[in-house]
Amino acid sequence: MSTTLTQSSDVAEPNGSDALLPSSPVIGPEARASQRFSVPGDVLQRVTADLPEDQRNAIRWLYGYIRSHNLSYTDIASKLKRGENRTYDSNTIYRIFNGLHEARLDNFIKAVESFRRIEEQRSAITRIEFIETATARKMFKVFDSALTHNRLVWIIGSSHIGKTSASLQYQRTHNHGQTKYVRVPAYGRMRRFAESLAKASGIGFGPNTTNMMRRILDAFDEHMLLIVDEAHQFFVGTAHQASRIPEGLEFIRELHDTTGCGVAIVATEVFATEAANGKFAKDLKQFSNRKIATLRL
Incomplete structure (x- = not known):
């Protein structure tokens, strides 16, 4: 099952503030997408609430990864493969996380899951071993x-x-x-x-x-x-x-x-x-x- 994200009237300002601001012709999504990632948790919940489970879990996992590594839209876009020689652009990432993306999410979710598998394998090798008592x-x-x-x-x-x-x-x-x-x-x-x-x-x-x-x-x-x-x-x-x-x-x-x-x-x-x-x-x-x-x- 594939779902698209419908447009939201409120978007998160990616300049370090978590305030909700209405869309503005002065600072459009392209300009915001060039700044640091700062989507508030309540915006993420609203945007992903009605998605199929696999899509919801993938996007929420990516959200947590971005926050824990303090990445920008551009940083995370460069890590998600869109074919052999292409990656996603920061504007697409911005629109997806703010509920403004209207295209199908299938390929994006595949890119996230592929990236997640790589990161989990890397973490298993590099992290300090936790002793399970x-x-x-x-x-x-x-x-x-x-x-x-x-x-x-x-x-x-x-x-x-x-x-x-x-x-x-x-x-x-x-x-x-x-x-x-x-x-x-x-x-x-x-x-x-x-x-x-x-x-x-x-x-x-x-x-x-x-x-x-x-x-x-x-x-x-x-x-x-x-x-x-x-x-x-x-x-x-x-x-x-x-x-x-x-x-x-x-x-x-x-x-x-x-x-x-x-x-x-x-x-x-x-x-x-x-x-x-x-x-x-x-x-x-x-x-x-x-x-x-x-x-x-």
């Missing part, structure tokens, strides 16, 4: 369950046993655009947590936290997994003195309910204890009841 294998199974079934899971264990290393390895090896990893900042402050989520989603911070959170919601869907590491920080330090449930946990619940994405909470026993017997145990009951599994390490 028993802890990592257990965590991978739980992550798989959360991603496959779009559910909420908890992984609870002591510090310094490899939870973060395993979480990051899973994120690296499960499609650049499919699994998002975020680390809860000290004391679980909402603004800093929202900024971490925005960065993982390819969205700029901006002064308005509410607007930033709305755009984060728009950047997720049921094909994604969010790994929330160090989640016990929501209850550490001064956080437990607050008069209401930590806003970060409320937002995670809303994200899961609204988008259908899988969520994996990775934390120490502090998190489980607070959720069961802490000050906000009653308020967290709905959050706790949503999980399908708790892995204790």
Whole structure:
């Protein structure tokens, strides 16, 4: 099945800003395509949401690759083969990622998949070997369950046993655009947590936290997994003195309910204890009841 990307009235400005700007005759797609790649995550989600699975996965993988390697439209275009002696041009890449491309995507997807195979083979040779421990294998199974079934899971264990290393390895090896990893900042402050989520989603911070959170919601869907590491920080330090449930946990619940994405909470026993017997145990009951599994390490 082949799908074309229909034209969008909003495009992402590729000059380092993630603001959405209407198409302009002054700075057209050709001019924008010559600049750095900066398509926000919510734009990517909207552009790829209705594509067939193979096309959606390929474009989202390429998006993650571009962001992780800080490439420009021209950089990535030069890596995608369009026949034996040709590559794609930056304008085509720009139009595809901004929903402005009206031609069939079959050949482009083939080029992406070919490039992906080469990169994965190269990575297997050059990357530092990850030692897969028993802890990592257990965590991978739980992550798989959360991603496959779009559910909420908890992984609870002591510090310094490899939870973060395993979480990051899973994120690296499960499609650049499919699994998002975020680390809860000290004391679980909402603004800093929202900024971490925005960065993982390819969205700029901006002064308005509410607007930033709305755009984060728009950047997720049921094909994604969010790994929330160090989640016990929501209850550490001064956080437990607050008069209401930590806003970060409320937002995670809303994200899961609204988008259908899988969520994996990775934390120490502090998190489980607070959720069961802490000050906000009653308020967290709905959050706790949503999980399908708790892995204790």
